[in-house]
Amino acid sequence: MTVSSTPVAPASQPHPPGGRHGHDPAVRTFGLTKRFRSGQVAVDGIDLDVPAGSVYGFLGPNGSGKTTTIRMLLGLVGPTSGQHELLGHPMPAGAGTALARIGALVEGPAFHPYLSGRANLRRLDAADRHADPRTSAARIDEALERVGLLAAAQKRYRAYSLGMRQRLALAGVLLQPRDLLILDEPTNGLDPQGTREVRTLITELARDGATVMLSTHLLSEVEQICTHVGVMHVGRLVAQAPLTQLRADATARVRVESRQPSLAVETLRRFGLTEILVEGEIVTAVLGDVVADRDGGPEKLISALVEDGVPVRGFGVVTPDLEDVFVSLTGEGFDVSG
Amino acid sequence: MSAVEAATHPTAANLPALRRISTRFFRSELLLIFGRRRNWAGMAVLAAVPLIIAIAVKVTAPRPGGGGPDFLSSITSNGLFVALAALAVELPLFLPLAVSAIAGDAVAGEANLGTLRNLLAVPVHRTRLLAVKYAAIVVFAVAATALIAAVGALAGLVLFGGGPLTLLSGVQVPFGTGLVRLVLVCGYIAACLAALGAVGLFVSTLTEQPIGATIATLIFAITSHILDAIPQLDWLHPYLISHYWMAFGDLLRSPIATTSIWPGLGSAAAYTLIFLAAAWARFSSRDITS
Numbered sequence: 001m002t003v004s005s006t007p008v009a010p011a012s013q014p015h016p017p018g019g020r021h022g023h024d025p026a027v028r029t030f031g032l033t034k035r036f037r038s039g040q041v042a043v044d045g046i047d048l049d050v051p052a053g054s055v056y057g058f059l060g061p062n063g064s065g066k067t068t069t070i071r072m073l074l075g076l077v078g079p080t081s082g083q084h085e086l087l088g089h090p091m092p093a094g095a096g097t098a099l100a101r102i103g104a105l106v107e108g109p110a111f112h113p114y115l116s117g118r119a120n121l122r123r124l125d126a127a128d129r130h131a132d133p134r135t136s137a138a139r140i141d142e143a144l145e146r147v148g149l150l151a152a153a154q155k156r157y158r159a160y161s162l163g164m165r166q167r168l169a170l171a172g173v174l175l176q177p178r179d180l181l182i183l184d185e186p187t188n189g190l191d192p193q194g195t196r197e198v199r200t201l202i203t204e205l206a207r208d209g210a211t212v213m214l215s216t217h218l219l220s221e222v223e224q225i226c227t228h229v230g231v232m233h234v235g236r237l238v239a240q241a242p243l244t245q246l247r248a249d250a251t252a253r254v255r256v257e258s259r260q261p262s263l264a265v266e267t268l269r270r271f272g273l274t275e276i277l278v279e280g281e282i283v284t285a286v287l288g289d290v291v292a293d294r295d296g297g298p299e300k301l302i303s304a305l306v307e308d309g310v311p312v313r314g315f316g317v318v319t320p321d322l323e324d325v326f327v328s329l330t331g332e333g334f335d336v337s338g
Numbered sequence: 339m340s341a342v343e344a345a346t347h348p349t350a351a352n353l354p355a356l357r358r359i360s361t362r363f364f365r366s367e368l369l370l371i372f373g374r375r376r377n378w379a380g381m382a383v384l385a386a387v388p389l390i391i392a393i394a395v396k397v398t399a400p401r402p403g404g405g406g407p408d409f410l411s412s413i414t415s416n417g418l419f420v421a422l423a424a425l426a427v428e429l430p431l432f433l434p435l436a437v438s439a440i441a442g443d444a445v446a447g448e449a450n451l452g453t454l455r456n457l458l459a460v461p462v463h464r465t466r467l468l469a470v471k472y473a474a475i476v477v478f479a480v481a482a483t484a485l486i487a488a489v490g491a492l493a494g495l496v497l498f499g500g501g502p503l504t505l506l507s508g509v510q511v512p513f514g515t516g517l518v519r520l521v522l523v524c525g526y527i528a529a530c531l532a533a534l535g536a537v538g539l540f541v542s543t544l545t546e547q548p549i550g551a552t553i554a555t556l557i558f559a560i561t562s563h564i565l566d567a568i569p570q571l572d573w574l575h576p577y578l579i580s581h582y583w584m585a586f587g588d589l590l591r592s593p594i595a596t597t598s599i600w601p602g603l604g605s606a607a608a609y610t611l612i613f614l615a616a617a618w619a620r621f622s623s624r625d626i627t628s
Contacts, residue, residue, distance in 0.1 A: 071455075071625075071626070071627070074455075074458070074459050075458070075461075076455055076458055076459070076625070076626040076627075077625040077626065077627060078623065078625060095461055095463075096356075096461060096463065099459060099460070099461035100356075100461065102459075104459040106455050106456075106459065107452075107455075108452070109452075110451055110452025110453050110455065110456055111451070111453060111456075112370070112451060112453060113451070114374065114375070115370075122366070123366045123369075123370070124456060124457075124460060125362075126362035126363050126365065126366035127362075127363045127366065127457050127460045127462050128460045129356050129357050129358075129360050129363075130354055130355070130356055130357075131354065131362075132354045133360075133362055172456065
């Protein structure tokens with residue numbers, strides 16, 4: 001199964017998570033801010049809203065404040081100001097109740113190097129007062145199986161490759177049923193095959209009803225598996241919306257290639273197109289809804305251009321991809337490899 | 339949500355209820371300490387000292403020793419004195435070093451590995467984490483002391499035999515009473531070391547470098563010894579953590595001399611409470627950025 005062919009659409013997956021707080025947003029923050037003692041503002045008044053049941057891509061370049069935000073969400077780092085709620089519980093008062101229903105992976109895997117993978121999970125499970133000791137061994141093996149580490153379970157953690165370490169961290173998250181998964185760069189260090197497997201796993205977990213908040217610097221990851229996205233840029237949340245809405249908001253432009261661009265401009269202007277730009281022999285303009293499909297659509301422009309005697313060499317309708325949208329939001333590119 | 343739905347959608351609604359009392363994390367902590375090869379090596383060194391003493395005394399004539407109660411000369415009369423001599427020899431450095439290593443590693447070690455954030459996200463409440471860590475340090479202090487005493491007593495009994503014990507005050511008591519006195523000595527020393535463990539736990543909350551925390555804790559103990567040896571600072575001596583440590587010899591008098599034992603226990607309790615409170619104050623509000 002390839003993940004990219006089965007994106008989780010927000011509307012087609014109406015799984016409310018369990019519990020009485022099912023209709024609350026999974027994560028909500030109000031002006032959450034972290035100013036470190038050095039004076040550096042790592043997170044600057046962000047208002048996150050992660051809807052229950054969504055796969056929320058927390059997107060931003062490295063150093064944009066994603067990890068600090070996640071540390072604040074989990075109570076590892078105290079906010080300088082602002083509040084937040086997890087699964088409807090105000091934090092930090094509701095930490096004990098909320099965190100038990102949350103599986104979190106913060107900033108890369110971390111385990112005891114001289115313990116085996118299984119012994120490390122046993123320790124995590126032992127620390128969890130919600131864990132039933134009678135089912136511990138079975139749950140640990142099940143989690144190891146799910147991430148494909150069962151065969152290497154007896155190996156010491158220090159002998160694990162980075163990919164195996166990342167999987168072990170994911171297995172730690174899967175020891176208990178979870179309503180919310182907060183995953184910080186879960187595909188970091190994985191090879192393409194491992195990356196695909198982890199994305200498939202995340203999609204499966206989301207289909208089973210868990211809300212997933214996934215931090216990443218990879219736009220492709222967001223495009224493949226997320227239903228919602230929040231974009232971080234230098235500590236600020238510069239955009240937050242369902243992915244479908246962001247795509248819809250992206251405005252289509254017509255692009256006409258001609259040796260006589262000024263003639264093409266006249267024709268486009270006659271049809272009421274706006275923001276007409278000329279760059280050498282290329283003319284672009286916002287298509288908008290002035291040439292609606294019922295009037296013949298953009299195709300009508302071609303015949304009009306030809307009738308007006310414009311020598312047309314090329315014609316196209318260009319819809320900016322998400323990367324263009326994010327670049328316009330942050331003024332920076334995203335690493336889209338992987 | 340119905341049971342059927344709960345089965346198909348494994349959400350946390352069917353999470354097992356919170357277990358108010360669970361010793362699993364504590365046992366996991368003990369496993370971590372006593373399952374670690376580095377700590378086996380340390381305990382092997384601790385256990386080697388009474389063996390060396392017993393064998394050395396067996397092959398050569400005893401000479402009067404340096405500081406602390408002089409047990410070496412009594413060894414030939416009763417094997418139990420091997421245990422007491424070994425404790426007296428290891429109390430100034432080896433035992434504090436062992437406790438410093440464990441206590442310094444307690445929080446800083448987890449922070450250094452990054453496992454601290456995993457534990458706190460489980461979630462483990464920070465107060466509970468400190469309580470479990472400190473309980474494990476106390477268990478280690480008791481175990482280290484008991485190990486030296488047990489190895490010393492066994493080696494001594496094998497090489498020199500047992501029988502009635504002549505106490506430091508000259509009174510002879512049955513072997514069983516002597517054994518009870520040895521257990522009391524172990525308890526007293528463990529209490530002193532547990533106080534140092536509280537200092538180490540506090541230092542461990544200040545840093546992400548376990549070695550640094552261990553060295554700082556050891557320096558604290560050794561500085562106390564040094565200050566305790568400067569007569570001009572006698573006004574300071576009662577407040578030093580190690581001032582009453584060697585008073586364990588008073589437990590081998592008849593009747594037990596309590597003029598130093600009670601202040602010693604009081605000092606240990608005060609150090610424990612103050613540094614546990616400091617560790618809690620520091621750790622409960624600290625940003626975990628490791």
